[in-house]
Amino acid sequence: MKDKTLLMIPGPTPVPETVLLDMAKSPMPHRSTEFSAIFDEVNENLKYVFQTKNDVFIFAASGTGAMDAALCNIINAGDKVLSLVIGNFGERWGKIAESHGAIVERITVPYGEVIDPEVLSERLAKDINKEIKIVTLTQSETSTGAVNDVKTLCQIIKEHGALSVVDGVTSVGAMDIKPDEWGIDVLVSGSQKGFMIPPGLSFLVASEKAFEAHKQCKYPGFYFNWSAYKKNLAQHTTPYTPAVNLVVALHTALKMIRAEGLENVLKRHKENAMLLRNSLREIGFSLFIEDDNIASYAVTSIYPPEGISVPEIRKALKEDYNIIVANGQNDLKDKIFRIGTLGFISERDILTVLASLMEIMKKLQK
């Protein structure tokens, strides 16, 4: 049935109709007072969702663009970066750091596990000469559905003195993260996740300490240079042509988040994820992340039941019920499937996917 698709992947996520209608309007001139008024409101509401007093920069780029923007502004060639890897997206930080000439050391755990704060503490304690300048980490690791204890890890990094750079691509707006209070130096996210708009924008917030490091950065690049965004933001505008229609979409979506209240939005994500997790267990599925304490509220990774393969489940969900769920990534491809509960997702959507899975099991396990 046309227009009845239920998108349950961890991004892109469903977009509310009000947002779609607003972004369908003719593009407005980006140097107009009309656009600046929208841009100002967007910036205020982004600070609310990011739980920060600092400016949140908006880039016309996907989440990886903001990750690049995070590192190119603070790395000088030869700097030592410690990269905490719990999955596919954690691995990306190290690759980006290396592309800017950093020497990268990795602490890697098997997929499905998270970083033990003790291990980080011990490693940083050995860095007596403070050679490690930056530590990168991921909050919600979308490839596995595991969540790092960012608050504790960033506290440890702060005590050492390095800059903490955090991927909040599938956690900002879905799980609690407080950059100012938790001492996170750089935090990034992407529009097609908890923000309820299509892909194309990404966001970055940097602490004062990160900005000091930025000032010492010899080659911060051009398009992502933080100084240009900061200077223009103070003048209610952007350094280059913004993705005007996406900013308009974001304006509407952020107002919806504000009306619901961030606390309620986060509570909805938790309740939906837990409803999904508990119900899946009851109907005979096992979860890739068994421990609820380290489970993402944005994405849940699931093993298929005995006798049914991941491609069969995904195909049946798509063909019989118009529900799209994600496959596993890399080594986990066809071993697990992933259900996104991120952004514009309600309890009804969770119940629909659960009922559909139960029907599919009946059909396929015969």
Ligand SMILES: Cc1ncc(COP(=O)(O)O)c(C=O)c1O
């Ligand atoms: C945790 C995480 N980090 C980074 C990214 C990369 O974002 P993008 O694909 O928008 O570049 C993703 C995308 O799914 C993600 O889930």
